[in-house]
Amino acid sequence: MLDVSDEVRSEIGDDEADRLLGGDHAPDTYECTSCRTAGDTMVEPTSTVLFIGDETAVLAFAHSRCIPSQVVPVSEEQLLGAVRSINQAQVPAPAQPPVPAPVAQPAPVVPAPEAVQAPAAPAPAGQAAVLGITCGLVMHGGTGHAALVVEPTGPVGRPGNTSGTDEFLSLLQDAGFQPLTDIDATPAQLSGWSVLMVMGQLHAILQPAAAGGSTGWWQAHQPLQVTDAWRVAAGKQAEVTMYAVPAGTVGRQPREDLLRVALERAAAQGQVVGASLPLAGT
Template structure:
C-alpha cells in the first residue's frame, strides 16, 4: 500500500531513486512508527510522515517523524551518535521504533563538529545523576581549549513555566571557570563569550529569551544529541555542545517541545545554579541568578525546522 511519506531531494540523493520509490510504494516503509522527534506514535498510512536520514562517516540510519514535527532532511551526526540511535531503535536503550539502516552514499561525509573559537565546545560528556523531574549531562572540554582547571559543562533539562506556558529548557553551567581560548588570565569569561555569540542577559523569567539566529537544538529518537551553532564562514552548523551518548529527556519535556517547537537555553557561570533535583527548585535557582544579573539565555528551534 502506498505510504504518506515525504522524501526530500536531499534524502533521495543519499538513498537513491530506487530505494526512495520503494519507500513511497510501501515496500520498505513501516505502518506504525515512533516519531524520531517527539517519540509519540505515528502511522505512514494515516498521516503525512517525514523521512529523516541520519548520516555518519560510514553508515546511515533512516528514521521517520511526523511531518508536523520536522521536515524530511539529512542530518549529519557522529558515528557515536549514530550508534546511540541504533541502540535506541533496536530497543537496547528504550522501546523500539522502526528505522532500517541503509548504506550512506559514497559522496556523503558527516563533518566532525569542530570547537568554535568562542565559546569552547565540549564533545565528551560523562553522565551525572538525574531525577525524574530533571535530567543532566556533563561533558569534558576539548583538549584544544586552554583552561586552568579540568572543567566540565553540565546540561540539565527541565520544564520551566514562562508566563502561563510550560516551556522545555536546557540549563548550562560549567563546573569551573571558563577562560577565553588563548587568554593568559584565569577569570571566568563564560557569560561574556556567550554574549559575543548572541546570548542576551535574562532579568525576568516570565518572558522567554530572544531567539539566537543560526543556533538550534538537535533531537533524535527522543533524546538530546547536540546544541548547534553557525559554522564560522557559513556552511553547515557545528556543535557548540555535543553529547557523547544521547541524553534522555522526560516525557513531559518531550511533550512541551512538541507543543512549542522551540527550546529555551539558559546559561550561568560555575557555581551559580548548582544541582537541583526538582523543577521548582531549578526555577528558583534561575530566578536568583537572573536577579543577580548572572544569567544569559536564548531560544532556539529544533534543528531542521
C-alpha cells in the same frame, strides 16, 4: 542541623538514621552535592541525599536551601564513576593555573526526579572546564517551556587567556545570547543556533559554522534521555529555551521547582544569559 527524610530513613534503616542525627556518622563539613560549595552541619540546615545504583548506594550531603533530603536513583556505572571522581578529588594536587576553554563536553547522563541532568564532575587543575546540562520545564507566563541550563565546572575564558578570568557569559553574549532578568519571559530566538533531537533524545546544541551550516557547540557523549513532558513541550513549541550561568551559580537541582528558584536567584544577580533555540530533528 541534619535532615533525614522518611524515604532516606527507609533505605538506610532507623539505626543508621539515628546515628546520623546524633552526629556519629555525619561530617562536620562537606561539599554540597547540589551547588558544590562548602557546607557545615554544625551551623546550617543540611539535607541527606542518598544516591542508589543497582548494587551500590552513596550518601551525600547538601544545603537544605539547595535540595531537600531525598533518594535519587542512578545507574550503577554512573554511581561508581561519581565515587571514583570523589576519591580522586580527595587527593591533593599541585597548584596549577586553570586553563579555561570556550567549548567542552559533558559527563555521563544522570536522570533525577522531574529534571534530567548531564552533571559534570569538577575539572582537575590544569584541565578545561566541563559543561553540565540540565533539562527541565520552566514556566513562562503559565506555560511550560522545554529548557536547558548550561553551567561549566570552572572558569571559561577566551582562547589564549590563561588568567583564570571567567568570560563564559560574555562569550555567549558575543554570540547573541541576551542577559536575562525575568525568567518568566520567553527570550528572543537566536538565529543560526539550534537544539538537535534524534528519536526523542537530546544529542547536541548546534551553532553557526564559519563556512555555513551548523557545527556542534555541545555534544552529548551518549544521547540524553529527557522526560515525556519536556519532549512534548519542545515539539509543540518547536524550540528550546537555553539558559547559561557561570560555574557554581545554579548547581545540580533534582526538581524543576528548585531549578526555577535557582535560576531566579541567579537572574537577580545578573548571572544568566539566554535565548530560544529552534528545535532540529524529532
